[in-house]
Amino acid sequence: MKRVLIVGAGPAGAALAHILASRGVPVHLLERQRDFSREFRGEGFQPSGQDVLRQMGLGARFDALPSVRMEGISIWRGARRLVRVEVPEEARDDVVRIVSQPALLEMLVEEAGRFPHFRLERGVAVRDVVREGGRVVGVRVEREGYGEELRADFVIGTDGRNSVLRRKADLHEERTPQSFDMLWCKVPVPTFWRPGEAEINVRVGGVCLAFPSYDGMLQLGWSMRKGSFKQLRGKGVEAWMEELSRAVRPELGAHVLAHRDRVSHPFLLDVICDRLVRWTAPGLLLIGDAAHPMSPVGGQGVNVALRDALVAANHLLPVLAADGSPEALDAAAARVQAERLPEVSDIQAIQTRQARFLVGTGLLPRLMLEALPLLGKLGLMRTWAVRGDRRFRGVLRPLRLAV
Ligand SMILES: Cc1cc2nc3c(=O)[nH]c(=O)nc-3n(C[C@H](O)[C@H](O)[C@H](O)COP(=O)(O)OP(=O)(O)OC[C@H]3O[C@@H](n4cnc5c(N)ncnc54)[C@H](O)[C@@H]3O)c2cc1C
Known part of the structure; x- marks a missing residue:
């Protein structure tokens, strides 16, 4: 051997x-x-990653790890929720889980x-x-x-x-050059948060994700123009927390500011692909x-x-x-x-x-952003939100542990 x-x-x-x-x-x-x-490192486990652990015979141990299931997602622009998509009851075994990586x-x-x-x-x-x-x-x-x-x-x-x-x-x-970086940090989960809910807050040129983590905290992932955090960091935590609070819907922004002294795990991800x-x-x-x-x-x-x-x-x-x-x-x-x-x-x-769409600043992403409320009203955002995920699932090749 x-x-x-x-x-x-x-x-x-x-x-x-x-x-x-x-x-x-x-x-x-x-x-x-x-x-x-x-x-x-990342904590988001797609069904495709979970499947590997199950094939390794570690399904029960994986299920016992500290984790949160993502059962719904909302897209917000400012104070307005454009769409909310919920995973149907019968598909709840097949959802993204936020799992403790050290565990x-x-x-x-x-x-x-x-x-x-x-x-x-x-x-x-x-x-x-x-x-x-x-x-x-x-x-x-x-x-x-x-x-x-x-x-x-x-x-x-x-x-x-x-x-x-x-x-x-x-x-x-x-x-493939990337135009953005992500600042990750955690704040306590707000009392108004719906359990198992993720949010995407969209704005011109960026997004801020928010989802509950396995440790009782709310994980925030804030996109920004590549290299721009250096200048912001120079202004101190207060300044970047203020800026972060404006990148999310007002209720969440107020929560972030109220808990600025409890922000944890700040980490700037230099996005590369x-x-x-x-x-x-x-x-x-x-x-x-x-x-x-x-x-x-x-x-x-x-x-x-x-x-x-x-x-x-x-x-x-x-x-x-x-x-x-x-x-x-x-x-x-x-x-x-x-x-x-x-x-x-x-x-x-x-x-x-x-x-290109989520963090782009060109004419097309701007037009798309302006059109989002209308798309929401017409019920088309639901299709878009779900299709984003389906696209990834659609390119997965069949995989079997064969040894
Ligand atoms: C902030 C952040 C958020 C992310 N969010 C997600 C997410 O939600 N979902 C998702 O699927 N992915 C996410 N990712 C990406 C994901 O974490 C990585 O793609 C994944 O961890 C890659 O796994 P890996 O085993 O290849 O490498 P890593 O997880 O990077 O592991 C590499 C290991 O090698 C060790 N190492 C490095 N250099 C040496 C050396 N010289 N000698 C010995 N050991 C060494 C490191 O300590 C580390 O433990 C995120 C990444 C980051 C940084």
């Missing part, structure tokens, strides 16, 4: 490590953080830890790849200030959007955000990362288990990219199109 090194215990790395270890592959998983809550990752590594060939090391940062004869044969790590080389038969990079492995292996990306031309080098495969950082539009990143992990397991496991040659491993890795690229490209294309 070949040995695998996985760099990064986010959703992609932890899920892949679990599947491989559960099938007897010796897996060494490296994570730079000691505590999963130190890394801020999810702890669950995945705990489950993986039941298998004798799994080893997780926290607090170990990978600094470089180790090459021999043009092939990646391991990684150079920093552990408690000391450098060390770790070797394996195959290396998998799941080290996220600022991947070190991507850079050190000289893998190049195709970038790109894809590596090649996800592989000899001896190395990148998946998840390391191969294709996703835009936040539609909350797809965690789900796509989990789906990558499942496909990577399907292709790599038979070769690892059969003690396949380095060339056979590289060929299996290339098949992972071939299978995943069409879905990832389609999702990123939808995200880019939707972002």
Whole structure:
């Protein structure tokens, strides 16, 4: 059986490590953080991501994690609600869930830890790849200030959007320029909030999302022109909270201001959306955000990362288990990219199109925004709100864990 090194215990790395270890592959998983809550990542689980965990046999454990089900969504412009869409009773098992990421990752590594060939090391940062004869044969790590080389038969990079492995292996990306950043923060859930309800507040050139999180707080996601937060931050928390309160409907804005001293987890997401031309080098495969950082539009990143992990397991496991040659491993890795690229490209294309409308400032987005109240009156916003989600579902390829 070949040995695998996985760099990064986010959703992609932890899920892949679990599947491989559960099938007897010796897996060494490296994570730079000691505590999963130190890394801020998405909490929105689409049915597509939930399905991967169920196929891994972890459905019951997933259901037991701290989470909130999203059962309705409203679109607001200023004080006016343009539309409200509710998930019908019979479809409530198939909704987006907001799930604690630290709890999810702890669950995945705990489950993986039941298998004798799994080893997780926290607090170990990978600094470089180790090459021999043009092939990646391991990684150079920093552990408690000391450098060390770790070797394996195959290396998998799941080290996220600022991947070190991507850079050190000289893998190049195709970038779709993004015009916006997102400021994420949490405030207490208002008493007037309908449980399980998400909101999109639209304005010229941006949106502000609001949805209850698993921790009893209301998550806000405020889009703004790329790079503009630097100036705003310079004016202090008071100033940006004022600005944020104007980006949501008045009742919510007043709540935000009343709780400005309780705002938590502020995090500026520099939005990027790109894809590596090649996800592989000899001896190395990148998946998840390391191969294709996703835009936040539609909350797809965690789900796509989990789906990558499942496909990577399907292709790599038979070769690892059969003690396949380095060339056979590289060929299996290339098949992972071939299978995943069409879905990832389609999702990123939808995200880019939707972002043009949601955060664009051109004539067309402005006209659309002006037309929203009329579309709402005619009942057409309902179709639009639902179609946005259906578009993402429509490009998903069938996926089965086959190993
Ligand atoms: C603020 C925010 C909100 C988001 N909202 C959503 C959402 O609602 N729904 C959704 O689906 N997606 C969302 N996303 C995107 C989602 O979080 C990512 O797409 C997803 O986490 C990617 O998973 P991953 O496993 O590929 O990478 P990550 O989750 O980024 O995990 C990478 C891991 O690698 C570790 N690591 C990095 N470098 C090293 C190194 N050198 N050595 C060792 N370890 C390393 C990191 O500590 C991290 O744990 C959001 C992202 C952010 C930042």
